[in-house]
Amino acid sequence: MRSFLLRRVLLALATLWLASSLVFLFLLFLPGDPVQAILGLEASPAARQALERALGLDKPPWERYADWLTRTLRLDLGESIRYGKPVGELLEERLPLTLGLVLLGLGGALFLALPLALLALRFPFWDLALTGLMALLQSVPTFFLGVVLLYALAVHLPLFPASGFPGFSNPWEALRHLFLPALTLALSRAAILFRMARGSLLEVMGQDYIRTARAKGVPETWVLFKHALKPASLPLVTVLGLEGGFLLTGAVVVEVVFALPGMGSLALTALEARDYPLLQGLVLVMAALIVLFNLLVDLLYGLLDPRVAYA
Amino acid sequence: MRSPSLFIGSLLVGLFLLMALASYLYPVDPNAPDFLHRLAPPSPSHPLGTDPLGRDLLARLLHGARNALVVGGIAVSVGFALGVVSGLLAGYLGRYWDGILSLLMEALYALPGLLLALLFAALMGPGMVSSMLAVGLSMVPAFFRVARAGAMSLKTTPFVEAALALGAGPGRVVFRHLLPNLLGPLLVQASLAFAAALLAEAALSYLGLGVQPPNPSLGRMLREAQGFLPLSPYPALVPGVALSLTVLGFNLLGDGLRDRLDPRR
Numbered sequence: 001m002r003s004f005l006l007r008r009v010l011l012a013l014a015t016l017w018l019a020s021s022l023v024f025l026f027l028l029f030l031p032g033d034p035v036q037a038i039l040g041l042e043a044s045p046a047a048r049q050a051l052e053r054a055l056g057l058d059k060p061p062w063e064r065y066a067d068w069l070t071r072t073l074r075l076d077l078g079e080s081i082r083y084g085k086p087v088g089e090l091l092e093e094r095l096p097l098t099l100g101l102v103l104l105g106l107g108g109a110l111f112l113a114l115p116l117a118l119l120a121l122r123f124p125f126w127d128l129a130l131t132g133l134m135a136l137l138q139s140v141p142t143f144f145l146g147v148v149l150l151y152a153l154a155v156h157l158p159l160f161p162a163s164g165f166p167g168f169s170n171p172w173e174a175l176r177h178l179f180l181p182a183l184t185l186a187l188s189r190a191a192i193l194f195r196m197a198r199g200s201l202l203e204v205m206g207q208d209y210i211r212t213a214r215a216k217g218v219p220e221t222w223v224l225f226k227h228a229l230k231p232a233s234l235p236l237v238t239v240l241g242l243e244g245g246f247l248l249t250g251a252v253v254v255e256v257v258f259a260l261p262g263m264g265s266l267a268l269t270a271l272e273a274r275d276y277p278l279l280q281g282l283v284l285v286m287a288a289l290i291v292l293f294n295l296l297v298d299l300l301y302g303l304l305d306p307r308v309a310y311a
Numbered sequence: 312m313r314s315p316s317l318f319i320g321s322l323l324v325g326l327f328l329l330m331a332l333a334s335y336l337y338p339v340d341p342n343a344p345d346f347l348h349r350l351a352p353p354s355p356s357h358p359l360g361t362d363p364l365g366r367d368l369l370a371r372l373l374h375g376a377r378n379a380l381v382v383g384g385i386a387v388s389v390g391f392a393l394g395v396v397s398g399l400l401a402g403y404l405g406r407y408w409d410g411i412l413s414l415l416m417e418a419l420y421a422l423p424g425l426l427l428a429l430l431f432a433a434l435m436g437p438g439m440v441s442s443m444l445a446v447g448l449s450m451v452p453a454f455f456r457v458a459r460a461g462a463m464s465l466k467t468t469p470f471v472e473a474a475l476a477l478g479a480g481p482g483r484v485v486f487r488h489l490l491p492n493l494l495g496p497l498l499v500q501a502s503l504a505f506a507a508a509l510l511a512e513a514a515l516s517y518l519g520l521g522v523q524p525p526n527p528s529l530g531r532m533l534r535e536a537q538g539f540l541p542l543s544p545y546p547a548l549v550p551g552v553a554l555s556l557t558v559l560g561f562n563l564l565g566d567g568l569r570d571r572l573d574p575r576r
Binding site: 011014015016018019021022023026027135136138139140141142143144147148151155156245246248249252253256257267268270271274276279280282283286287288290291294 | 414415417418419420421422423424425426427429430431432433434437506510513514517518519520530533534537540541547551554555556558559562563
């Protein structure tokens with residue numbers, strides 16, 4: 001188990017390094033001039049030079065890369081142009097909301113998908129209805145779902161607040177404001193998890209030991225819960241590993257629909273203000289979150305299935 | 312019917328293609344405002360109603376479908392080309408090639424389309440080109456995985472060994488023998504990727520990173536209509552429903568193709 005852990009953490013670090021270097025490379029090689037984007041076409045050469053020096057763009061690429069890498073390794077993400085504050089500080093303010101939304105969304109998606117998959121397998125009528133519904137749900141864009149929920153449950157029937165976030169100091173109010181956004185995210189991710197859970201349950205239900213369990217007279221519901229659920233959850237964990245990116249980008253979109261002050265809205269502000277250090281820092285932190293999520297899921301997989309850890 | 316999902320999927324996809332084509336035939340300008348008929352319900356002069364600026368929703372829908380088709384098509388092509396070539400090479404050559412390329416894909420996977428689109432929009436300005444590139448690059452790992460797995464399982468088959476025995480080089484084996492035999496699963500992946508590309512493009516234009524106004528796009532239409540929902544549901548429903556059904560079509564088509572092409576079923 002320990003060597004598996006070490007190997008997996010090293011792989012995650014390599015991935016993170018490569019992903020961040022890709023970000024750097026894109027910024028270096030794509031057409032487009034950050035200085036011109038910030039100052040506009042009619043800036044004086046002196047102003048251009050000053051900004052180039054301030055951003056470190058006057059140095060050769062490899063030196064910029066070395067500078068940037070050492071700073072990033074010290075967790076120094078630079079200073080935001082728009083806010084005049086360290087990028088790390090801005091992220092600290094915005095991260096809890098986005099992270100909370102992602103976790104609530106993921107929890108909600110699992111909470112919806114698993115019981116519904118079991119229900120679908122137990123009762124054929126539900127199977128048809130739920131499979132169709134989930135195929136449809138999988139195709140509805142997250143923001144459309146959000147707008148519909150917003151209109152239905154915040155405007156038409158004012159049960160929940162439509163937008164904004166009061167902060168975590170009052171947990172009840174925070175949860176009330178996060179309910180609709182989290183529900184949107186959960187519903188949009190539940191569809192794929194339901195399909196996967198149903199698929200792997202179906203596969204397990206064809207196994208010999210399930211037939212044995214049925215033959216010795218175990219009630220069908222008990223077969224499902226006791227004998228099928230655990231082995232079927234393994235493939236589901238694999239799919240979960242791929243969900244990190246979807247959850248995070250979904251959260252960004254949902255934040256915009258419900259006007260929540262999270263990392264997504266910060267990224268759009270950064271883009272509008274051409275705030276490169278902030279944007280780069282945000283992209284880097286989000287990529288790191290995805291890698292971390294992937295790592296945690298892999299470790300969970302190793303924990304659930306000892307064969308993986310010893311392989 | 313043997314495969315309802317293939318049938319319904321093709322039907323919906325066909326409808327989407329017709330919509331994109333019909334943008335050339337429908338004579339109404341999608342950007343011409345009609346200030347006297349803002350947020351109008353469907354009527355003979357505006358078959359699907361009008362948006363908050365009084366622009367014809369049908370015209371905007373058709374042109375939006377055309378833009379979505381272009382963006383999605385180019386994004387999937389970018390993902391397909393890069394992902395399939397690198398996946399086939401990684402799977403066939405193995406060894407360190409496989410290690411390096413797989414790690415690169417893992418890294419790329421940590422940068423979803425939205426993150427890439429933010430970066431590209433900052434550099435090149437938000438618009439169709441940067442969103443196509445971003446969505447396309449983010450699809451590379453999915454194609455890579457399918458192509459790599461296929462190449463790995465095919466490279467020890469007798470027909471590949473026969474080709475090698477006849478003196479075929481790696482390029483010839485990969486592109487003349489492996490690729491044609493993997494077109495089925497790759498086609499399935501392409502259909503599912505198109506659905507994902509449509510969703511990604513719509514999300515990007517909803518966020519203002521994709522197709523720029525006044526050029527119509529389905530995501531942008533929804534964004535513009537959102538604040539007016541209590542006054543008229545049509546401007547939000549039209550693009551939302553059209554987009555959902557199109558994505559459903561591509562998803563069903565992909566599933567149906569998989570069922571049809573998968574020899575195990």
